[in-house]
C-alpha cells in the first residue's frame with residue numbers, strides 16, 4: 373500500500389482547517405467542487421515576474437509526474453546549476469507509521485557552501501505577492517529547509533522574497549528563522565488528522581470561500597443542524613462550545629439565552645441572536661425579532677446597481693416602483709437610441725454616462741413618494757462617491773437599507789442574510805448561471821459587439837436583483853411572524 377503523502381499544501385491547509393486535510397484524503401471526490409483559482413493565479417504571475425527580474429532565463433524543473441520532477445531536481449542539484457525553479461523535494465518521516473513528505477520550492481539558489489553534493493549547496497527562496505508573512509508561510513519554509521537538509525546535509529538558510537519594488541525585484545528579502553520543533557509538531561498533527569477515522573468538526577468561516585468542500589460541508593452542517601451555522605460565531609466561541617460537548621442547534625435551543633452568556637465571546641445580544649436562530653433552524657420556520665417599523669410598510673421604489681469592475685462607476689441602474697414592472701438603464705456613450713427593445717421583450721433605457729443614469733433614477737424618485745429600498749450598504753456608498761451632488765442631496769435621505777431592517781426584524785432558518793440566501797428561501801430564483809460577473813461580461817459583449825442577447829441577459833440579472841427586493845419587502849409586510 374502506498375505511503376500517505378504530506379505536502380506543503382497539507383500543512384498550510386491544516387493551519388486553517390484540519391477538516392479540509394481529512395477530506396482531501398478521505399472525502400468523496402464527487403462532492404468536491406473546484407473553485408476559480410483567482411488568488412493563486414495572482415501569486416503565480418507575481419512569482420514569474422520576480423523570477424524573471426532576479427534570475428533571468430533559467431532551467432525549470434519540468435511539470436511532469438512527481439517521480440520525474442523529483443529525479444530531475446536531484447540531477448540538476450548534482451550538476452550544481454546556479455538556480456532551480458519549481459524544485460521537487462521528497463523525504464520520509466515516521467510517527468506511528470511512515471509518511472512521504474513532499475515540497476515544491478519556488479526557487480533553489482546555489483551557494484558556495486560545501487555539501488554532500490560537492491563544493492556547493494542550495495538554499496530555498498519562497499516568493500510571495502504579499503508584503504506580510506503569515507504563520508503558514510513560515511511553516512512552509514521550515515518544511516523546505518528540512519527537506520533540503522535531508523538531501524545535501526547541513527542546514528541551509530531560507531529566504532522570503534516579499535512584494536515587489538520599482539525595479540521589479542522583491543521589496544523585502546527576509547532570512548527565515550528555521551524551527552524544527554514547530555515543523556515536527558505540525559507534521560505529527562497532520563499525520564493524526566490523516567489517520568483519524570472521522571472527519572474533524574465543521575467550522576464555516578471566510579476560509580471556506582475558496583475551499584472545494586464548501587458545498588459538502590454546508591450540506592452536512594445543515595442536515596445535522598451543526599452549531600457552525602450560528603450567525604457571527606467566532607472560532608473562540610465554537611471551540612468553547614465543542615469543549616462543553618455542545619454540537620447542535622437543538623442543544624443551543626435547549627438552553628435559556630441567559631445560559632449561553634457563559635461561553636467565551638457571547639454577550640447579551642449574541643446570546644439572543646444564537647437562541648433565535650436555533651429556534652428558526654430547529655423548527656424550520658422564520659422567527660420574528662421585532663415588528664416591522666410602520667414607515668417601512670409604505671410602498672417605495674426598489675433599487676439596485678451594477679458597477680464596473682475597472683472604475684467602480686455604475687453601468688446599470690435598476691428600479692421598480694410598487695405595482696409596476698422593473699426598469700433598467702444602462703450606460704452606453706456610443707448608443708444613439710435612448711431606449712432599446714431587447715430580444716426577451718424587455719425594454720432598457722440608455723444613458724450616456726453614469727451622471728445621466730443617476731438623473732434618470734432621481735426623476736423617477738421625484739415622481740413617486742416613499743423610500744428607495746436597497747440591500748446592504750453598497751448602493752449608498754456608490755451614490756455618495758459617483759452621483760452628481762444635487763442627486764446625492766435628493767436621494768440620500770430616501771435610501772433605506774432593507775438588509776439592515778431584515779436582520780433586525782426576523783431570522784430565517786438559513787445561514788447568512790445575503791439577498792442570494794434570503795430571496796431563494798422565499799421561493800425566488802435568479803436566471804440559471806447568472807451572477808454579477810456574468811452580467812458584467814455580457815454588458816461588455818454588448819459594448820464590443822452590439823450583442824443584444826448578451827445585453828438582455830445582463831439586464832435580466834439586474835431585473836432579478838430588483839424583483840428579489842420586491843419579494844422580500846412584500847414578505848416582510850405581509851407575513852405575520854410568530
Ligand code: SF4
Pocket residue numbers: 389391392395574575576577579580583584585586587589
Ligand atoms: S468548507 Fe470550510 S469547514 Fe469545510 S473543509 Fe473547507 S475550509 Fe473546512
